[in-house]
Amino acid sequence: MADLQIKNLHMHFSGVVALNGVSFDVKEGEIFSLIGPNGSGKSTLFNCVNGFNKPQDGSIFFGGENLLKKQPHQILNKGISRTFQNIQNVPYMTILDNILLGAHHRIDNKSTMKRLFTKEQRFVEESMGLEILDFLGIVNYEQKYMIGQPYGIQKLTEIARALIGKPKLVLMDEPAAGMNDQETQEIAKIITEIRDDLGITVLVVEHDMSLVMSISDRICVLDSGNILAIGEPEEVKNHPDVIKAFLGDSADA
Ligand SMILES: Nc1ncnc2c1ncn2[C@@H]1O[C@H](COP(=O)(O)OP(=O)(O)OP(=O)(O)O)[C@@H](O)[C@H]1O
Ligand SMILES: [Mg+2]
Numbered sequence: 001m002a003d004l005q006i007k008n009l010h011m012h013f014s015g016v017v018a019l020n021g022v023s024f025d026v027k028e029g030e031i032f033s034l035i036g037p038n039g040s041g042k043s044t045l046f047n048c049v050n051g052f053n054k055p056q057d058g059s060i061f062f063g064g065e066n067l068l069k070k071q072p073h074q075i076l077n078k079g080i081s082r083t084f085q086n087i088q089n090v091p092y093m094t095i096l097d098n099i100l101l102g103a104h105h106r107i108d109n110k111s112t113m114k115r116l117f118t119k120e121q122r123f124v125e126e127s128m129g130l131e132i133l134d135f136l137g138i139v140n141y142e143q144k145y146m147i148g149q150p151y152g153i154q155k156l157t158e159i160a161r162a163l164i165g166k167p168k169l170v171l172m173d174e175p176a177a178g179m180n181d182q183e184t185q186e187i188a189k190i191i192t193e194i195r196d197d198l199g200i201t202v203l204v205v206e207h208d209m210s211l212v213m214s215i216s217d218r219i220c221v222l223d224s225g226n227i228l229a230i231g232e233p234e235e236v237k238n239h240p241d242v243i244k245a246f247l248g249d250s251a252d253a
Helices: 042-049 072-077 095-100 112-117 119-136 151-163 181-196 209-215 233-237 240-252
Strands: 004-013 016-026 031-035 057-062 080-082 169-173 201-205 218-223 226-231
Touching (some): 004 042, 016 057, 031 042, 042 057, 042 169, 072 080, 119 151, 181 209, 209 233, 218 233, 218 240, 226 240
Parallel strands (some): 031 218, 080 169
Antiparallel strands (some): 004 016, 004 057, 218 226
16 A cells, blocks of 8 residues: 555754654545644655655655655655645746656656657657646646746646656645635645546645645644644544644634
8 A cells, every 4th residue: 555654753954843753644545634834844744755855753654665765756756746835847848848847757767868859759748748738627738838827827737747757646735825716626626636536645735724624534733843633624623722723713614
């Protein structure tokens, strides 16, 4: 089973404690949300899972393999991709080429140059890109340049790049940030379809509580690097410590 198992994770940056003994499991096939106030350690946890940060203590296993012994590209090869809180698109490339940046690790590991020069390889890659664009409902955008595209399209491109490598687990850092209500609903639908139709486990960080409550199987609440609560949406929503520290009035949403 490709479960993600995080145990007793400690990560500090000099004197700043970002994660203070965080433990939880994400089961294969779950939509699992990580929530908490600004600076509570959510993105740091993502960075630990995908290998950008090396925690001082604790363990992270995925499908039985120790991720802390691996580099970010090896973790991607094991089937964990991610999106970023701050969009990481390349402005002067087409949307399709931006998406294909996420495919390079899996298509033809042994002959990178071949990919650049053969039409066949390009065709295979483009077909995969178009499939994902179709899945996300933006198939007419493939030849448009990234620069100047609406924010919603930029966010979808970021998601498409994470999906094209056919990951087993995708980490999504604030996919609905900056989106209007309609776009947020569209993101909720897409996340559900990523799990239901593509069979990908989703670990998502989000501040939009109605989105989190509507899509999550389970939710983990972080506060200053500590876990306040883990459980199903109703349990978490009604947890007194959570209401006090984070949800406030929006717990009734
Ligand atoms: N590379 C770094 N160097 C120093 N401090 C860092 C670094 N990365 C994160 N931190 C600190 O660790 C703490 C947790 O940050 P993190 O970005 O994980 O929070 P977050 O929960 O993702 O917040 P937000 O909701 O604002 O994105 C913060 O105090 C932050 O300033
Ligand atoms: Mg963050």
